[in-house]
Amino acid sequence: MRLTSLGLVRGLIGYFVGLAVGMAAVVILRLAFGMSAWDQEAVWVGGLISAIIGFLLGVGAMSDWLKWTRGIETPLHHGPPADKPAWTRYFGVDYNHKVIGIQYGVTGLFLLVVGGSFALVFRTELADSGISFLQAGTYNTFLSMHAWVALASILLGIGGIANYLVPLMIGAEDMAFPRLNAFAYWINVPAIVTLLISMLFGWDSGWTAYPPLSLLGPVGYQMVFLAIFTIGLSSILGSLNLIVTMLMMRPKGMTLFRMPILCWAILATSIIQLTATQLIGQAFLMLSFERSLGMPFFKPIYDAAGVNIGGQPILFQHLFWFYSHPAVYVFVLPGLGVISELLPVFARKPLFGYRWVALSSLAIALVGFLVWGHHMFTSGYQPYLRVVFMISTLLVAVPTGVKFFSWLGTLWGGRLTFPTPMLFTLGAISVFLIGGLSGPILATAATDLFLHDTYFVVGHFHATIFGGFVFPFFAAIYYWYPKITGRMYNETLGKLHFWLMTPGFWLMSLAQMTAGTMGMRRRIADYDPALGVENVQLLVTIAGFVIAFSILIMIYNLFTSAEIGVLAGNNPWRSRSPEWQIPSPVPEHSYAKPIAVVGEPYDYGLAGSSYIAMAGAGDD
Amino acid sequence: MLKLPQSYADRKHFLIVGALVVIGTIVLGFFLLAILPIKAQASVQAEPIRWLFQLHIWLIAFLFSLVVVFMLYALLVFRRRKHDDSEGEHFEGNTALEVIWTVVPLVLVVIFSFIGVQTLRGATSGGDEVQVKAEGFQWSWAFSYPNGVTSAEMVLPVNKPALITLQSRDVIHSFWVAEWGPKQDLVPGMTTSLHITPTEIGEFQLACAELCGLSHWSMTAKIRVVPEAEYTAWMEEMLAAQNTQTASR
Numbered sequence: 126m127r128l129t130s131l132g133l134v135r136g137l138i139g140y141f142v143g144l145a146v147g148m149a150a151v152v153i154l155r156l157a158f159g160m161s162a163w164d165q166e167a168v169w170v171g172g173l174i175s176a177i178i179g180f181l182l183g184v185g186a187m188s189d190w191l192k193w194t195r196g197i198e199t200p201l202h203h204g205p206p207a208d209k210p211a212w213t214r215y216f217g218v219d220y221n222h223k224v225i226g227i228q229y230g231v232t233g234l235f236l237l238v239v240g241g242s243f244a245l246v247f248r249t250e251l252a253d254s255g256i257s258f259l260q261a262g263t264y265n266t267f268l269s270m271h272a273w274v275a276l277a278s279i280l281l282g283i284g285g286i287a288n289y290l291v292p293l294m295i296g297a298e299d300m301a302f303p304r305l306n307a308f309a310y311w312i313n314v315p316a317i318v319t320l321l322i323s324m325l326f327g328w329d330s331g332w333t334a335y336p337p338l339s340l341l342g343p344v345g346y347q348m349v350f351l352a353i354f355t356i357g358l359s360s361i362l363g364s365l366n367l368i369v370t371m372l373m374m375r376p377k378g379m380t381l382f383r384m385p386i387l388c389w390a391i392l393a394t395s396i397i398q399l400t401a402t403q404l405i406g407q408a409f410l411m412l413s414f415e416r417s418l419g420m421p422f423f424k425p426i427y428d429a430a431g432v433n434i435g436g437q438p439i440l441f442q443h444l445f446w447f448y449s450h451p452a453v454y455v456f457v458l459p460g461l462g463v464i465s466e467l468l469p470v471f472a473r474k475p476l477f478g479y480r481w482v483a484l485s486s487l488a489i490a491l492v493g494f495l496v497w498g499h500h501m502f503t504s505g506y507q508p509y510l511r512v513v514f515m516i517s518t519l520l521v522a523v524p525t526g527v528k529f530f531s532w533l534g535t536l537w538g539g540r541l542t543f544p545t546p547m548l549f550t551l552g553a554i555s556v557f558l559i560g561g562l563s564g565p566i567l568a569t570a571a572t573d574l575f576l577h578d579t580y581f582v583v584g585h586f587h588a589t590i591f592g593g594f595v596f597p598f599f600a601a602i603y604y605w606y607p608k609i610t611g612r613m614y615n616e617t618l619g620k621l622h623f624w625l626m627t628p629g630f631w632l633m634s635l636a637q638m639t640a641g642t643m644g645m646r647r648r649i650a651d652y653d654p655a656l657g658v659e660n661v662q663l664l665v666t667i668a669g670f671v672i673a674f675s676i677l678i679m680i681y682n683l684f685t686s687a688e689i690g691v692l693a694g695n696n697p698w699r700s701r702s703p704e705w706q707i708p709s710p711v712p713e714h715s716y717a718k719p720i721a722v723v724g725e726p727y728d729y730g731l732a733g734s735s736y737i738a739m740a741g742a743g744d745d
Numbered sequence: 746m747l748k749l750p751q752s753y754a755d756r757k758h759f760l761i762v763g764a765l766v767v768i769g770t771i772v773l774g775f776f777l778l779a780i781l782p783i784k785a786q787a788s789v790q791a792e793p794i795r796w797l798f799q800l801h802i803w804l805i806a807f808l809f810s811l812v813v814v815f816m817l818y819a820l821l822v823f824r825r826r827k828h829d830d831s832e833g834e835h836f837e838g839n840t841a842l843e844v845i846w847t848v849v850p851l852v853l854v855v856i857f858s859f860i861g862v863q864t865l866r867g868a869t870s871g872g873d874e875v876q877v878k879a880e881g882f883q884w885s886w887a888f889s890y891p892n893g894v895t896s897a898e899m900v901l902p903v904n905k906p907a908l909i910t911l912q913s914r915d916v917i918h919s920f921w922v923a924e925w926g927p928k929q930d931l932v933p934g935m936t937t938s939l940h941i942t943p944t945e946i947g948e949f950q951l952a953c954a955e956l957c958g959l960s961h962w963s964m965t966a967k968i969r970v971v972p973e974a975e976y977t978a979w980m981e982e983m984l985a986a987q988n989t990q991t992a993s994r
């Protein structure tokens with residue numbers, strides 16, 4: 126088998142060819158217009174745009190569409206490629222949502238490891254005071270890269286959960302637009318390559334990229350802007366696809382309030398992604414234009430009389446947070462959905478207050494649009510805005526509380542068992558509780574004026590993101606692993622992973638918050654020993670390594686169990702959900718016959734009830 | 746050994762859990778106050794911040810205990826016993842409960858909004874008996890007083906309301922003295938300000954709290970809060986030094 130028969134390899138070749146062609150084109154254009162040949166901003170931007178297109182052409186993510194423009198029909202191909210080993214379909218364009226879901230999930234996991242390693246690098250530097258091996262510039266680059274790589278990993282991980290599960294859970298053949306689905310996955314790959322290349326040049330503003338700082342630094346910024354713009358495009362296309370799929374392709378009898386609860390969470394998430402992502406795309410595009418074309422959107426420029434004829438730095442913060450606050454709910458809503466999905470199975474009991482849980486996701490999503498200014502209490506905007514954003518932010522606590530109490534109601538009176546997925550679900554609740562409860566103290570503006578930009582905030586958002594995404598993601602991986610591979614993971618290793626990671630994380634969160642209240646600022650390469658936070662910082666670093674180690678155990682477990690794990694059977698968890706009523710691993714065409722919904726999704730303990738009926742041989 | 750009922754609706758469960766939540770709240774509250782020693786204490790504006798922070802801690806202690814005690818209790822009491830293959834009790838929800846745990850938090854939100862506005866006013870207002878301008882630039886600070894005195898350290902008299910005006914020469918920075926409480930960004934193109942009435946004599950560190958590039962971590966300056974007489978003396982000394990400097994030029 127030739128290496129170039131892998132789409133990924135062809136895509137990477139296309140990327141670098143495109144890069145060279147694009148850079149050359151910009152140079153030639155510049156010369157033609159009588160400018161100097163080299164301007165690194167313009168040349169790189171031109172090159173990178175062309176590189177991303179080159180990747181997509183190389184991998185073949187647009188082949189069918191291009192053929193359509195020439196009137197050639199392209200029927201959907203099913204199954205692994207005919208002339209190559211079956212595994213190769215994961216490394217090229219494939220339209221099956223289960224393949225795409227795995228591609229998303231594995232890429233997400235890969236990025237989680239990469240982003241995590243960046244953190245370990247700078248955590249080692251922070252373990253004691255004094256600069257030891259990372260110079261401040263490198264420190265800032267690692268810190269900034271950690272954030273965006275980790276955020277990309279979350280977005281891809283969510284894509285994995287959504288793409289793999291939504292069609293299965295609603296008994297659909299595939300997503301509404303399979304080609305768009307593949308395209309939305311594949312544009313992430315050149316974006317990630319671009320993001321990683323930015324490291325060679327460096328950039329130092331943190332993920333928030335506030336101007337004027339982000340207008341000044343090295344050309345690495347341009348790569349970040351373009352990469353995030355492209356990943357954002359993926360979010361928009363992917364969420365569009367999911368919304369259409371859920372609204373149009375549900376089976377007979379599945380009203381919205383009879384969808385599996387995870388679908389509600391994904392629906393709310395997708396609404397946010399579809400409507401808010403343009404804001405960060407726009408904001409980063411404006412930064413890019415300001416750098417390469419000198420359009421003054423954000424940086425003040427003064428004329429001879431001292432009048433500002435340039436831009437306004439705070440405007441950027443509004444645009445940025447108008448996406449980035451709702452985005453934090455993108456990160457957590459699917460995970461909260463996983464929690465709500467798994468608890469009834471392991472409690473053998475209906476989900477408490479299904480409608481309230483479903484609607485609380487929507488409520489969080491909607492209120493989430495009105496609170497962005499809580500990231501700007503100290504920014505210097507009009508003082509009355511602090512009051513407005515304080516109140517709207519506090520309101521988010523209400524639907525969040527509904528979720529917690531409903532989870533407790535689900536546990537109460539159940540017959541609880543504790544295999545690894547359940548442990549991670551409970552761990553997620555405990556960690557998200559720490560994160561959620563540290564939110565209102567940041568929302569009341571007075572306390573935030575102290576806590577803003579300290580390690581307290583670092584503790585807050587790591588706890589929300591781990592509790593709302595990482596723990597539930599791991600729970601989901603362990604839970605659906607037997608459905609995906611047909612085999613069981615190793616339970617002992619799973620429990621070991623849990624018992625290392627969970628206490629490790631509690632310790633890390635609390636230590637970060639302690640450091641913050643003691644006056645430790647965030648995003649600093651070194652700190653004053655007089656602050657007295659050295660021991661606390663050491664604890665954070667140790668806990669970080671424990672967490673990282675435990676994740677390696679999981680990855681080992683996932684790889685080895687795929688071959689030596691015991692056969693799991695179709696429904697090891699005795700779930701009522703549709704995907705567990707079909708064989709494991711799921712066949713190419715998931716459902717041989719259309720399904721119909723005949724009951725409530727979570728009626729565990731109601732004798733004789735069932736959620737779905739598979740169409741019998743005679744009645745289709 | 747206490748014998749626990751297995752039915753989910755038994756009153757006994759709720760009595761035990763209630764007692765444990767009370768104990769949990771108290772223990773956790775003191776624990777959190779110990780491990781979250783908020784540093785804001787050396788100015789009038791720090792007072793409401795500190796007070797509200799500690800109020801939050803008690804609310805957090807209560808809510809955390811509420812959820813965790815219920816959860817741990819359920820895990821213990823409602824775990825599946827050996828050879829028990831039955832399903833859980835079938836109840837799908839309870840609208841009254843849902844309404845209660847929507848409305849009670851809503852009331853808390855209203856209360857905290859009210860308190861939030863009051864404390865915000867306290868943390869951001871004050872007089873301007875002393876005025877000083879702080880300029881931030883990559884990666885240092887410069888201070889100047891209305892009488893023309895410029896200095897690399899900031900000196901303020903204790904217990905006198907000060908108005909600190911803030912300007913940046915390049916990128917966004919943030920003015921923060923942890924002991925004083927609030928911080929405020931310096932934004933190029935505009936002037937922002939901060940009211941501080943220092944209540945403790947001593948040396949403090951001003952640190953930039955907004956990532957501003959390479960040496961952000963070391964963008965600090967010395968702040969000295971001194972008795973008023975000492976402040977006047979320092980000011981005269983500075984004025985005299987500056988005058989001789991200008992004269993000799």
Ligand code: HEM
Nearest residue numbers: 453456457499500561564565567568577578582586589590
């Ligand atoms: C109970 C709900 C929550 C409230 C009231 C809340 C409140 C806040 C506030 C006020 C800030 C600004 C702090 C500052 O920078 O000074 C903040 C920061 C942050 N929160 Fe939350 N939060 C909540 C839940 C969440 C959730 C669910 C996430 C999800 C991941 C999250 C992620 C973040 C992140 C990432 C930041 C830091 C952004 C940055 O400055 O880099 N929060 N939160």
Ligand SMILES: [Cu+2]
Nearest residue numbers: 450453499500
């Ligand atoms: Cu936010």
Ligand SMILES: [Cu+2]
Nearest residue numbers: 953955957961
């Ligand atoms: Cu700074």
